[in-house]
Amino acid sequence: ANPVDDAAAERLKATFDSEELAAFLHDGVDKLQRREELVKLLQSQPWSDKTHRYFLTREQEYVGGLEAAVGIWQQMRGERLSMEDGITMRSLAYFPGGLELHIGMFIPTILGQGTPEQQAKWLPLCNRLQIIGTYAQTELGHGTFVRGLQTVAVYDEASKEFVVHSPSLESTKWWPGGMGKTATHVILMARLFVKGKDYGPHSFVVQIRDLATHLPLAGVSVGDIGPKMGFNGVDNGYLSLDHVRIPRDAMLMRFAQVTEEGRYIPPPPDNQKAAYATMVYVRATIVRDSGDFLSRAVTIATRYAAVRRQTATKLGEPELQVLDYDNVQQILLPLMSRAYALVFMGRSMMDMYHSFDSARARGDFSVLPELHALSSGLKALSTDIAATGIETARRQCGGHGYMLASGLPTLFNSYVQNCTWEGDNNVMYLQTARYLMKAAIAVQTGKPLTGSAKYLSDAARQPNAKCQVAAPEDWRAPAHQLAALAAVAAQLTAQAAAVLARAGGGRPGVEGEAWNSSSVDLIRAARAHIALYLHQNFIECVEAASSQRKLSAGPAAVLRQLVALHGVATLLDAAGDLQERGYATGRQVALLRGEQRTLVRALRPNAVALTDSFGYPDYMLNSALGRRDGNVYQALLDSAKSSPLNATQEGPAWKPVLEPLLNPQARSRL
Amino acid sequence: ANPVDDAAAERLKATFDSEELAAFLHDGVDKLQRREELVKLLQSQPWSDKTHRYFLTREQEYVGGLEAAVGIWQQMRGERLSMEDGITMRSLAYFPGGLELHIGMFIPTILGQGTPEQQAKWLPLCNRLQIIGTYAQTELGHGTFVRGLQTVAVYDEASKEFVVHSPSLESTKWWPGGMGKTATHVILMARLFVKGKDYGPHSFVVQIRDLATHLPLAGVSVGDIGPKMGFNGVDNGYLSLDHVRIPRDAMLMRFAQVTEEGRYIPPPPDNQKAAYATMVYVRATIVRDSGDFLSRAVTIATRYAAVRRQTATKLGEPELQVLDYDNVQQILLPLMSRAYALVFMGRSMMDMYHSFDSARARGDFSVLPELHALSSGLKALSTDIAATGIETARRQCGGHGYMLASGLPTLFNSYVQNCTWEGDNNVMYLQTARYLMKAAIAVQTGKPLTGSAKYLSDAARQPNAKCQVAAPEDWRAPAHQLAALAAVAAQLTAQAAAVLARAGGGRPGVEGEAWNSSSVDLIRAARAHIALYLHQNFIECVEAASSQRKLSAGPAAVLRQLVALHGVATLLDAAGDLQERGYATGRQVALLRGEQRTLVRALRPNAVALTDSFGYPDYMLNSALGRRDGNVYQALLDSAKSSPLNATQEGPAWKPVLEPLLNPQARSRL
Ligand SMILES: Cc1cc2nc3c(=O)[nH]c(=O)nc-3n(C[C@H](O)[C@H](O)[C@H](O)COP(=O)(O)OP(=O)(O)OC[C@H]3O[C@@H](n4cnc5c(N)ncnc54)[C@H](O)[C@@H]3O)c2cc1C
Ligand SMILES: Cc1cc2nc3c(=O)[nH]c(=O)nc-3n(C[C@H](O)[C@H](O)[C@H](O)COP(=O)(O)OP(=O)(O)OC[C@H]3O[C@@H](n4cnc5c(N)ncnc54)[C@H](O)[C@@H]3O)c2cc1C
Missing domain, CATH: 1.20.140.10 (Butyryl-CoA Dehydrogenase, subunit A, domain 3)
Structure with missing residues (x-):
């Protein structure tokens, strides 16, 4: 018995047409075919190559995740692909990175909570990736309990600006995806203070990095929070603000508003909904x-x-x-x-x-x-x-x-x-x-x-x-x-x-x-x-x-x-x-x-x-054991052979650690 | 409420003496104290520093694991520490690496299954780390079912040698810890054939790498199997043998034996036991x-x-x-x-x-x-x-x-x-x-x-x-x-x-x-x-x-x-x-x-x-959240700040990926 034969024999045992079910689950044969075409497209691009995916260092994963997202984005623009194609490509390539929150939270929040003027200002920049945003809600000290957030935005009537500030260690923003090294802007959830009164968390668009140098702006401390159990292509970040001034129109004002003179207009009752x-x-x-x-x-x-x-x-x-x-x-x-x-x-x-x-x-x-x-x-x-x-x-x-x-x-x-x-x-x-x-x-x-x-x-x-x-x-x-x-x-x-x-x-x-x-x-x-x-x-x-x-x-x-x-x-x-x-x-x-x-x-x-009816192409699963053809042992060995630790026969510990112990000549020199 | 105060308050609530229980669980106060001393010793050594442990690349983890094991071994010899101290240090430093199987399986197997002559030949080399061994049983195709192993050792009466050989892809040895890049020798489990008769799996000591160059010997293909879910300091390896000749006394003969003339002497009935x-x-x-x-x-x-x-x-x-x-x-x-x-x-x-x-x-x-x-x-x-x-x-x-x-x-x-x-x-x-x-x-x-x-x-x-x-x-x-x-x-x-x-x-x-x-x-x-x-x-x-x-x-x-x-x-x-x-x-x-x-x-x-009664020193837990003093938020932030992704402010994706998109000047140059 050989695994490839076993895989083939299994398919002969089936009592139903797995392709029919696959087409049903994917809303039609044409969608499945389109997916196959997109797989081919992705396999031809260096930024979506998966053969080395399991060997990447954290840095490579971070850079690679961005390259893939940008690659897909440019592919879509260049080839005038549909939004649906873009979503499919992202899921096929599955390389989470610094753009997840830009796409998944920053743009949607501006769409949902920004005024028409704010949308006109920000969305074109977002869509051209001339700014990159994220969603900064969670703090070191508060995740579940959003009402307890400590970051503040105090309205200064004199200058008609807000002063955003992190008053404590626990108020350091912590977790926002892409904030560590990628984002230039954040939607900041901060407690709004107007004339001394606390109106609770509201959303503000805050620029955190210089667009020409990518360096943090004055008053901004920002960085990556460090490695995680997974999802390491994403640079989840920390952010601490030291009395940073932002214009009044940085507050997303589709619902709640603060007028120039410092009057708070509460959101309509449906806002919560x-x-x-x-x-x-x-x-x-x-x-x-x-x-x-x-x-x-x-x-x-x-x-x-x-x-x-x-x-x-x-x-x-x-x-x-x-x-x-x-x-x-x-x-x-x-x-x-x-x-x-x-x-x-x-x-x-x-x-x-x-x-x-x-x-x-x-x-x-x-x-x-x-x-x-x-x-x-x-x-x-x-x-x-x-x-x-x-x-x-x-x-x-x-x-x-x-x-x-x-x-x-x-x-x-x-x-x-x-x-x-x-x-x-x-x-x-x-x-x-x-x-x-x-x-x-x-x-x-x-x-x-x-x-x-x-x-x-x-x-x-x-x-x-x-x-x-x-x-x-x-x-x-x-x-x-x-x-x-x-x-x-x-x-x-x-x-x-x-x-x-x-x-x-x-x-x-x-x-x-x-x-x-x-x-x-x-x-x-x-x-x-x-x-x-x-x-x-x-x-x-x-x-x-x-x-x-x-x-x-x-x-x-x-x-x-x-x-x-x-x-x-x-x-x-x-x-x-x-x-x-x-x-x-x-x-x-x-x-x-x-x-x-x-x-x-x-x-x-x-x-x-x-x-088979789930319809995952081998490219998407990227698994030596899950291959459709069953050729598992060859796949394991091939993968091992391209492991970076095998780049040299003697391995990276030979010179610094092993040679002085094992090599008789080296030992006698000691 | 501040976390450090909370931690202190918790200890005041206790109804029993946690140190008494800790001493009981560790067989005495003196053992606990000795552990504290060993923690200090480890903290003073570069090879057992843990502050960067969560940031290592696979290569660094591999080299680091070996350095730690060799460091402890040299410390024990230099300071004439007891075996018990060595075990404690290994558990405190907890840095699994290429020596695990040498210590845990290679030496014990020679002790258990080698003749007195074989022990006299191999053990001193093992103890001085002049050779490093591992235990090679599992193959790509067989783990659970040991009786199904395919690697063979055929006795050649003419030359009085065994010929060890991997007859198929599935017979490639796969998994042995330290075999990828570290071990010079393996205990090879191979089916013994004498005069055409299959006696099932037996153990052989096989040298796989040259001691002076660390290169694989002729007929040996060996390498690391690639990254795993964890335990990546260990270089689990693959090994394929192409008609490699080993002397007759490479078979561990305390129980079963093959005589020079090619007579198989079965093990005594207690061997299985x-x-x-x-x-x-x-x-x-x-x-x-x-x-x-x-x-x-x-x-x-x-x-x-x-x-x-x-x-x-x-x-x-x-x-x-x-x-x-x-x-x-x-x-x-x-x-x-x-x-x-x-x-x-x-x-x-x-x-x-x-x-x-x-x-x-x-x-x-x-x-x-x-x-x-x-x-x-x-x-x-x-x-x-x-x-x-x-x-x-x-x-x-x-x-x-x-x-x-x-x-x-x-x-x-x-x-x-x-x-x-x-x-x-x-x-x-x-x-x-x-x-x-x-x-x-x-x-x-x-x-x-x-x-x-x-x-x-x-x-x-x-x-x-x-x-x-x-x-x-x-x-x-x-x-x-x-x-x-x-x-x-x-x-x-x-x-x-x-x-x-x-x-x-x-x-x-x-x-x-x-x-x-x-x-x-x-x-x-x-x-x-x-x-x-x-x-x-x-x-x-x-x-x-x-x-x-x-x-x-x-x-x-x-x-x-x-x-x-x-x-x-x-x-x-x-x-x-x-x-x-x-x-x-x-x-x-x-x-x-x-x-x-x-x-x-x-x-x-x-x-x-x-x-507290479990008695883990902070050094051992290496956890920002599990610190005894409760200072969790400071520890998280400190750890983030030393993350390699924060080595530069603009991060590793700025030049290759982000600048061409975000920097207005760079954009206009395109
Ligand atoms: C990978 C990842 C990505 C993230 N990305 C972002 C992001 O982009 N932007 C952002 O702002 N945030 C982000 N977060 C933060 C995330 O939203 C919070 O971690 C999450 O909401 C859980 O909150 P917490 O961490 O405060 O948990 P905690 O509330 O501290 O939970 C700790 C424990 O307490 C229990 N608990 C807490 N409160 C209660 C209660 N009231 N009743 C019963 N049990 C309770 C919980 O069940 C849990 O067992 C991210 C988190 C992760 C892990
Ligand atoms: C981290 C790690 C380190 C290792 N180190 C070494 C090493 O140093 N040296 C070495 O030689 N090996 C090593 N191994 C290999 C290890 O010994 C085997 O992986 C283990 O024995 C399991 O065997 P398998 O992988 O063949 O599992 P399989 O037998 O393939 O198991 C697959 C599934 O089949 C089921 N199954 C299999 N047989 C039966 C049965 N008879 N009845 C019911 N269910 C069954 C199992 O429960 C499981 O669900 C290591 C493995 C790991 C993960």
Whole structure:
């Protein structure tokens, strides 16, 4: 058995057309083809070459990340490529660098919060990369608690300027991407003071570096914060300001304003809602990315497990593909189902955002509370699942999964920050929990619920509902799965409400001491609520695609198996809770476990085809183990041979360290 | 509130003397003092300076790791320091490099498997570092399945030499530490062929590089395998041999032998046992290290959580120490209990090894099967707990935990390989499962069991035993905890035995197809068995220390709380299993959860003192967040300022990438 043959044989086993599913997931064959063309384009450019990507020093990574971003930008302008092509190229090249925040936060904030004049002033410069910006909110001392930021912007009526200043060590800005060595400008979040009064954090455009020399301006201390677990192409920065003066129109004044004479005009009430809308957007993209990253890891690990053979019962007999060990397949196939669930969730989340955005244009913000609660919890759950899943997939690859050449360590180390940035996951779950607790109180007072928490009313009406599963295959039915997930979520919500009420001495409240001392139960409830939502969405998407005939019977049947497995795996995670209040019996839980095994066995022949449907070109995965053709050992060896440590035969320690010890002549000279 | 004051205030809250506990854990105050002296010594040497450790390129890390190892070695010789001092210095400096395998495997293998003549020939060279060796077993195509290795050593009777050869791409040796650029010699595991007959893998000492030039010898291709997730100071290598001739006495012949005329003398039957003994030793050290690494991570995260304040309910009020959020403390304190459990397990494991070693000297191998089963499972469980725990601790630190300066990313990335090397954890659990299945069969046939699986007999006698817990505090009692853990382990063992029997069509068997398709259940059983053992050991160690008056009442009481929390946390992990066969009711599980909260609250005041008792000097942790004095923000900023990317103000991308875009003059020149 040879790995290339094994890979080919796997594809013959498939019961469905993986290309059909790939086209569906990428919105058409033409988009997939366009991607192939862009891969070719990127492979022909030095700045997007990936053969040395895993060998770069921090400095090389930093410079390389910028070169790639600028390369794509120039390519787009030169070839008049579409914005969509640009986004695709950025994701194919995947080389995060000093421009991430310019594109992802600086421009959008000016668009969202700048006046028309401010937009006219800044956006052309941004688009031509004649200035580079970032978003400076977090400080050494404050991340989660934005209201506690300490940087100040004091309006000076005499000069009609603001004086921006960092009053303490803790107020040093810390983390903004690209601020270390790249950005010339920042959106500074600073507490606005007018006539001695503190109006809390507002946004200002502040230039920090000279455009001709790139040196920090007077009063500005700025630099890179140092190396991180991953994402080292990005120069996250620190910034301290010493009474720096900026003009009045540096404040982004679409909503709040400060007049020349120093009158503060508060933002209209909808302003806060607009800010939430931006957050919802960013979180939607994070949910989308979670499916993207987990599916890459699952692709690599599954393909490798299909060609890695290890251990024969008798010497001389063929060794088993490790994907055929129960322990490997019962990890990788449930992970596959999670990856698909997240991919569909990401698509739905973006759709939800866009339909909210249209409603908003008509002044309709009615879905915002629900959307905010969902997007916070989904941000947390999807990044938890993806981060844990990537590392779990990596560990299935044995020793070779520890090599950067496998692609998996970099995937994990650069992905895992998603559990933290844009809101630490615990804090995110607690946002969802706030919504849930309000819903729980509404249920207690008999108010009818709508939206994603509706099942809480139903559950309150039937507190003693029991699981109706009698045979293993019953667990495959969406109705049984959803009923069980809803039962768990309702039970944990009720439990959290009780814990919270007890801690608060009976008084309801969604912050303060009682809240802070109940957060474990609150987070458990939020997680269960979102897990139900995620699974429900997966079911609905697959059913819709199938009933609308967007998919033929082959792929639809396999997706239904994945849906079933996703439900079963999610429920097994909750085995304790299912039983705790008597919703399910121990026997029903045992059936659940049996059904997971059955579904995994059923999906096994399609494992590799399901990775093909994700549609990742080899160039994008950049993985010796995840190659489509299965030629893993040759790829590992080729990669090793180009490692910089092999530039000389004797290696960099020979002269300074080893020769004096090992070389008999050198030793005798000592 | 300032972090330094917060740190000091925490220490005043403690109810016990953390130094007393530290002295106990380090076998005496004098050992702790000696460590302090060695820290001073290391801090005065350039090769053990840690201020730039997180900034190194791969090359610098490789050279630096060797310099540190050689520095310690020369220090030991020059100052005539003890072996114990050397080990302490290596652990304080913690700079893994090209000598790890020379010390950890090459020398021990020659000691264990070489004849007296071979030892006399090689050991003096090893000890003077005139040769450097490694252990080359794994190949590109074979790691777990050692019997499948493909490298061959063919005895040539004519020349009385062996011809060692790599017959295929997959047979390329891959992974041996230090083999890439450092080692001059390897212990080569190769299939021995004599007169055409294959005797399976045997050990040979093979020189691979010239001592005067460090160039590979003729027929040898060798190099570094490339960068990894962590441990990059170590030059893991690849090696391919093209019909290289080595003398007959290069085969390590203490056990198996090949005579000059080409007669194969098989090893005595005890040889296999001796090999197991070495494995047990290595696994014991891995168990010991698990407590060491997890406790470092818990120290860093707990100290930081005690000085990090974030979020006030009302602006202006003091913000909460994040350790006072339910969600943070209910993660960190159970992790603390796990770290202590592993530290005690590591001590017991080393004791067990040593007492086995004395028995072995008397020819008594009776405990070996039990010890092998335990050490395999403990290797897996302890590394799983530590690896997952380090990353969990890291995530509690918010954004700053993503910085290398926190120490946590490096801890995780360098530790996590322990789940893979020396036997992938799944494969390790399956070793334990093999022992358990034999025990289960013995129970079925009514044979009485002894040793760690004895509880299986008791469980079989009382299949319907029920949990006797009635009040929350009952869950604190060791007897209730052990009964519950034993019930779960017995139930999962019976379940795995049933699955295995069903898969095998009723025939018992501990390998083959039925085995491979039951491995999820087998692994679950093994994990539960080992979890019981780990907790039992923790209880016994703490009770022994207390009853033998090695600890006064203060620390003993706190350790008992940790033991109780460890039991509760371990049982909560098994909440589903506890209920599945009706051993515990949902209400009892709910009490368990309540009791975890109570214990966490009770331990909270001692959290920082418990980190002090682990006794890590700041030099060793090398963490801006884990500093004893709490001065975290200053430490982060200081570290950033010395980052190489800040060597110039304008940064390395200015000239090549940014100036042509940003500088108006440069632009106009285009
Ligand atoms: C890679 C990366 C890139 C970033 N890029 C930027 C950027 O470009 N611009 C920018 O301004 N910022 C950036 N950040 C900062 C980021 O937004 C913050 O790190 C993030 O919001 C988390 O806040 P924190 O670090 O203060 O965590 P903390 O709030 O300190 O969290 C520490 C712990 O306390 C807990 N905790 C804190 N508050 C509460 C609460 N109220 N209830 C319960 N638990 C609580 C958390 O769960 C966590 O366990 C970046 C961060 C990272 C890691
Ligand atoms: C950092 C590091 C340092 C190392 N140093 C050395 C060294 O110095 N010298 C040396 O010789 N080697 C070294 N190794 C190699 C190491 O010993 C192997 O990687 C390890 O034994 C795992 O084997 P593998 O890589 O072949 O995994 P594989 O066996 O390929 O495992 C892949 C997957 O298959 C599963 N699997 C495989 N077989 C079975 C089975 N029978 N039943 C159930 N599941 C199975 C595993 O659980 C895993 O999920 C090192 C490895 C690492 C990561």
